[in-house]
């Protein structure tokens with residue numbers, strides 16, 4: 582039986598808010614780095630003998646809520662490609678909960694390939710399909726730096742790799758702060774921000790500008806510009822959420838933001854945060870040791886850039 586591996590990713594320009602909930606079409610394009618250190622392995626076995634989809638996660642039967650989410654995704658696969666049978670899905674997550682990196686990105690990228698392995702879909706189609714599971718999963722189809730073009734319908738909303746000279750020096754440091762379940766899910770928080778945040782239109786407008794500027798920083802291998810833009814973009818995403826009376830920050834979040842701010846006076850290190858309290862830092866290998874010294878007392882995992890979804 583074929584196992585598939587997909588890596589998770591960290592967004593430097595965030596996806597925050599859907600224009601179309603059913604198709605998971607975003608209001609703005611986003612850009613991420615695929616991470617070598619965090620991934621999900623998955624296999625899918627279709628069988629005529631099954632009367633419903635089954636989902637085993639990390640060696641045990643998944644919760645009914647998790648099973649239903651996987652099953653809804655498989656319904657879409659069956660609808661699109663005329664598959665008749667239910668499936669048994671087995672997944673192992675190598676994404677520590679405390680890292681605060683969405684395992685849904687690697688989970689649905691792996692599931693997209695594992696559930697269609699005999700169909701030989703191209704990467705663009707896999708990205709569209711993964712998007713239906715979780716928006717950020719559309720980017721985990723590829724390795725390195727990846728742009729998810731927002732598009733305007735199912736066909737035009739997919740991710741592709743950024744054309745650039747490789748930049749292996751750029752690394753991410755995940756600070757392992759908190760294993761608590763996040764205060765609220767990203768999907769409902771996004772929806773509320775779209776509907777009620779007075780800052781939402783400004784977020785969308787500025788994100789498009791941030792994306793252009795960040796693409797230039799990537800081409801130039803300019804860590805100062807890249808970090809400044811990514812950090813600002815993350816703060817603006819959280820600002821749009823603050824405006825509906827919601828936040829993910831906890832004391833440790835602010836503590837690390839403050840440490841990074843003082844380090845920034847001397848070296849290029851920047852932070853970003855997603856739908857949770859955890860902080861991820863971006864720097865280049867040259868500064869890694871210095872940054873890690875200043876993070877003493879905080880558990881960290883360093884990640885280089887990882888590959889796209891692949892068969893093991």
Ligand code: PMV
Nearest residue numbers: 592595596715716717855856
């Ligand atoms: O793919 P989702 O629905 O889990 O949303 C992810 C949203 C962020 O992680 C906050 C940002 C991003 O672009 O990954």
